[in-house]
Amino acid sequence: xxxxxxxxxxxxxxxxxxxxxxxxxxxxxxxxxxxxxxxxxxxxxxxxxxxxxxxxxxxxxxxxxxxxxxxxxxxxxxxxxxxxxxxxxxxxxxxxxxxxxxxxxxxxxxxxxxxxxxxxxxxxxxxxxxxxxxxxxxxxxxxxxxxxxxxxxxxxxxxxxxxxxxxxxxxxxxxxxxxxxxxxxxxxxxxxxxxxxxxx
Amino acid sequence: xxxxxxxxxxxxxxxxxxxxxxxxxxxxxxxxxxxxxxxxxxxxxxxxxxxxxxxxxxxxxxxxxxxxxxxxxxxxxxxxxxxxxxxxxxxxxxxxxxxxxxxxxxxxxxxxxxxxxxxxxxxxxxxxxxxxxxxxxxxxxxxxxxxxxxxxxxxxxxxxxxxxxxxxxxxxxxxxxxxxxxxxxxxxxxxxxxxxxxxxxxxxxxxxxxxxxxxxxxxxxxxxxxxxxxxxxxxxxxxxxxxxxxxxxxxxxxxxxxxxxxxxxxxxxxxxxxxxxxxxxxxxxxxxxxxxxxxxxxxxxxxxxxxxxxxxxxxxxxxxxxxxxxxxxxxxxxxxxxxxxxxxxxxxxxxxxxxxxxxxxxxxxxxxxxxxxxxxxxxxxxxxxxxxxxxxxxxxxxxxxxxxxxxxxxxxxxxxxxxxxxxxxxxxxxxxxxxxxxxxxxxxxxxxxxxxxxxxxxxxxxxxxxxxxxxxxxxxxxxxxxxxxxxxxxxxxxxxxxxxxxxxxxxxxxxxxxxxxxxxxxxxxxxxxxxxxxxxxxxxxxxxxxxxxxxxxxxxxxxxxxxxxxxxxxxxxxxxxxxxxxxxxxxxxxxxxxxxxxxxxxxxxxxxxxxxxxxxxxxx
Numbered sequence: 001x002x003x004x005x006x007x008x009x010x011x012x013x014x015x016x017x018x019x020x021x022x023x024x025x026x027x028x029x030x031x032x033x034x035x036x037x038x039x040x041x042x043x044x045x046x047x048x049x050x051x052x053x054x055x056x057x058x059x060x061x062x063x064x065x066x067x068x069x070x071x072x073x074x075x076x077x078x079x080x081x082x083x084x085x086x087x088x089x090x091x092x093x094x095x096x097x098x099x100x101x102x103x104x105x106x107x108x109x110x111x112x113x114x115x116x117x118x119x120x121x122x123x124x125x126x127x128x129x130x131x132x133x134x135x136x137x138x139x140x141x142x143x144x145x146x147x148x149x150x151x152x153x154x155x156x157x158x159x160x161x162x163x164x165x166x167x168x169x170x171x172x173x174x175x176x177x178x179x180x181x182x183x184x185x186x187x188x189x190x191x192x193x194x195x196x197x198x199x200x
Numbered sequence: 201x202x203x204x205x206x207x208x209x210x211x212x213x214x215x216x217x218x219x220x221x222x223x224x225x226x227x228x229x230x231x232x233x234x235x236x237x238x239x240x241x242x243x244x245x246x247x248x249x250x251x252x253x254x255x256x257x258x259x260x261x262x263x264x265x266x267x268x269x270x271x272x273x274x275x276x277x278x279x280x281x282x283x284x285x286x287x288x289x290x291x292x293x294x295x296x297x298x299x300x301x302x303x304x305x306x307x308x309x310x311x312x313x314x315x316x317x318x319x320x321x322x323x324x325x326x327x328x329x330x331x332x333x334x335x336x337x338x339x340x341x342x343x344x345x346x347x348x349x350x351x352x353x354x355x356x357x358x359x360x361x362x363x364x365x366x367x368x369x370x371x372x373x374x375x376x377x378x379x380x381x382x383x384x385x386x387x388x389x390x391x392x393x394x395x396x397x398x399x400x401x402x403x404x405x406x407x408x409x410x411x412x413x414x415x416x417x418x419x420x421x422x423x424x425x426x427x428x429x430x431x432x433x434x435x436x437x438x439x440x441x442x443x444x445x446x447x448x449x450x451x452x453x454x455x456x457x458x459x460x461x462x463x464x465x466x467x468x469x470x471x472x473x474x475x476x477x478x479x480x481x482x483x484x485x486x487x488x489x490x491x492x493x494x495x496x497x498x499x500x501x502x503x504x505x506x507x508x509x510x511x512x513x514x515x516x517x518x519x520x521x522x523x524x525x526x527x528x529x530x531x532x533x534x535x536x537x538x539x540x541x542x543x544x545x546x547x548x549x550x551x552x553x554x555x556x557x558x559x560x561x562x563x564x565x566x567x568x569x570x571x572x573x574x575x576x577x578x579x580x581x582x583x584x585x586x587x588x589x590x591x592x593x594x595x596x597x598x599x600x601x602x603x604x605x606x607x608x609x610x611x612x613x614x615x616x617x618x619x620x621x622x623x624x625x626x627x628x629x630x631x632x633x634x635x636x637x638x639x640x641x642x643x644x645x646x647x648x649x650x651x652x653x654x655x656x657x658x659x660x661x662x663x664x665x666x667x668x669x670x671x672x673x674x675x676x677x678x679x680x681x682x683x684x685x686x687x688x689x690x691x692x693x694x695x696x697x698x699x700x701x702x703x704x705x706x707x708x709x710x711x712x713x714x715x716x717x718x719x720x721x722x723x724x725x726x727x728x729x730x731x732x733x734x735x736x737x738x739x740x741x742x743x744x745x746x747x748x749x750x751x752x753x754x755x756x757x758x759x760x761x762x763x764x765x766x767x768x769x770x771x772x773x774x775x776x777x778x779x780x781x782x783x784x785x786x787x788x789x790x791x792x793x794x795x796x797x798x799x800x801x802x803x804x805x806x807x808x809x810x811x812x813x814x815x816x817x818x819x820x
Binding site for chain 2: 022036136137140
């Protein structure tokens with residue numbers, strides 16, 4: 001008794017509206033999660049307990065220097081490009097232009113993969129270890145969580161492109177519209193992380 | 201059997217969906233956990249610095265994550281998402297198969313999407329949770345029966361207290377919105393199912409998946425921190441703490457999914473004509489509960505993610521030596537922890553408000569005040585968390601504002617009392633167990649509420665904090681009010697859920713045993729708390745002996761009452777009197793569908809023309 005079961009009873013717009021609300025509500029939970037992370041970052045930064053937000057140099061190791069937030073902004077920019085590509089696809093779908101829908105979905109999917117790889121590189125090449133103070137802990141928290149978000153985005157955008165390719169969006173576009181909501185949140189959450197990391 | 205057997209459906213032959221069930225889930229979960237455990241043992245490098253448990257924590261957490269992924273794959277939770285990606289949506293027949301059509305008892309052991317099946321699954325798992333939590337409670341009370349304790353090893357005692365706490369919290373969170381929110385709510389609003397049936401199944405099976413790490417934890421050091429798992433204590437606790445972390449993370453996902461699903465169902469799928477003014481008050485209570493949980497549990501989830509990172513990766517979120525803060529954990533925990541009290545209470549009280557008009561044959565007294573009360577409690581509950589931290593030393597300047605917000609909650613809570621008392625006032629009472637439960641709730645919740653005012657008061661809390669008084673207080677709210685409402689809901693909706701009437705005599709015996717035992721147990725606990733006995737102790741000074749002995753006797757009385765109730769559930773379900781369609785002559789929609797309920801509830805979706813509380817009116 002899923003959506004499809006009821007398809008013969010219900011208008012696709014009604015089903016789409018219901019699904020849209022469901023996704024928005026799930027995103028409410030994700031927003032709470034992301035805002036809590038921002039709270040954690042600025043709380044620990046503000047407290048600077050034992051001067052260990054960015055530990056000073058010791059005999060064993062040098063001082064911990066914050067990383068440039070450049071890579072975080074780059075990942076955000078790529079995600080924003082992915083969102084634009086998805087909006088381009090959605091526009092094509094609304095204008096009954098299947099080629100534009102497929103192309104935009106494909107570009108959005110590729111953008112999500114590129115952003116995922118870049119995010120992985122940022123994590124893998126960070127010049128410190130997990131135990132190097134509170135800033136480093138927060139850095140890893142933000143980057144790992146953004147990586148998880150991007151991995152989900154790859155999964156969703158892959159499905160979206162595949163379904164566009166198979167012509168499953170010819171009759172209605174509510175799923176593409178819901179993927180748009182996810183893309184917007186993906187960009188905003190990535191932006192929140194980049195913004196936070198810009199204040200080491 | 202809750203759904204109607206009708207013509208057979210051509211189930212997909214030997215498809216993946218057909219093969220998956222709880223057996224494949226457990227096997228795949230166990231194999232995944234074992235394989236990852238062996239690989240981690242083999243390949244994870246030894247710790248480079250002296251740090252207790254870090255490598256072992258990694259191995260334990262990885263194995264638990266593998267269990268989780270394996271179990272959810274094995275039960276079929278990933279079939280839908282992967283089919284979506286592949287562009288091969290589930291067919292009508294496959295959806296009917298997932299809905300459990302014509303599958304008999306087997307549907308309860310599969311990823312079944314029918315909301316009635318999920319409701320029964322929730323009911324059973326809630327009873328199992330209360331059974332385990334209750335046994336742990338009896339172990340605690342038996343050990344505290346004498347001052348010197350000693351019956352249980354102190355470390356085991358700590359773990360029993362922690363496990364009892366968290367398992368009962370989870371049990372009480374799901375005890376109303378799980379069984380009745382899933383089974384009854386969609387029918388009550390005139391819908392054919394939940395908005396997202398597969399997410400509905402997901403929310404249930406996530407809880408089953410979460411249970412194993414908690415059980416696992418008992419064999420690798422237990423949960424020695426109490427249910428709140430404060431850091432840095434949790435960071436230094438044995439490996440069992442990882443089980444707690446996994447349990448909470450998975451449960452939080454379940455809560456988020458259920459919250460989105462239930463809220464969407466209520467907002468988007470109410471019957472034609474069911475305006476907000478005609479929506480039953482139980483629906484408001486259910487929606488307030490899950491909507492509160494929606495933003496609250498992700499915060500708890502994050503707190504546990506960071507706890508896991510501190511343990512397994514040696515980060516410094518809560519470790520002050522590395523720049524972290526224990527207060528950070530306390531804030532995150534209680535930002536979830538206090539709304540969670542109302543996540544538990546509101547639907548239970550709303551269920552009793554739903555029953556009050558039925559058993560007094562009067563309209564609900566001031567429906568609008570009831571809605572405002574629920575909204576007021578929900579709104580204020582997110583602004584009170586730091587009253588749990590007065591004595592911790594965090595932000596003393598904020599004590600006064602938090603005292604104010606906490607005490608303000610008395611006002612909307614009083615509104616709910618007003619609605620219940622107003623409905624009972626001069627009503628012609630039909631004396632059933634649910635009716636008596638309304639009186640019991642008023643009594644217990646009054647004590648729980650008034651004792652809570654003292655705890656919200658900073659000077660009084662300085663004396664009472666950390667004592668058995670606190671333990672008695674929250675049992676009066678969560679158990680005295682919350683569980684009382686849930687048990688009444690069970691008896692009230694039992695005929696619709698099972699097609700059988702609940703044994704009246706057993707319901708009465710159970711009610712009195714539980715209520716008398718409860719008040720004896722926890723008034724005894726108040727006395728020792730006021731006298732200064734700290735909570736969570738394994739032994740105590742002999743001066744507290746009498747109060748503790750009384751509490752233990754009360755606890756055993758509760759146990760007998762709960763066993764009578766369990767007997768009532770089993771015997772009534774198996775061989776109780778067959779229930780008529782509407783045994784209480786109630787006016788909400790769930791009583792308009794026949795027993796057993798058809799798979800899609802309604803042949804024709806109903807149209808609502810009035811509210812559900814038109815008792816005593818000429819035309820209603």
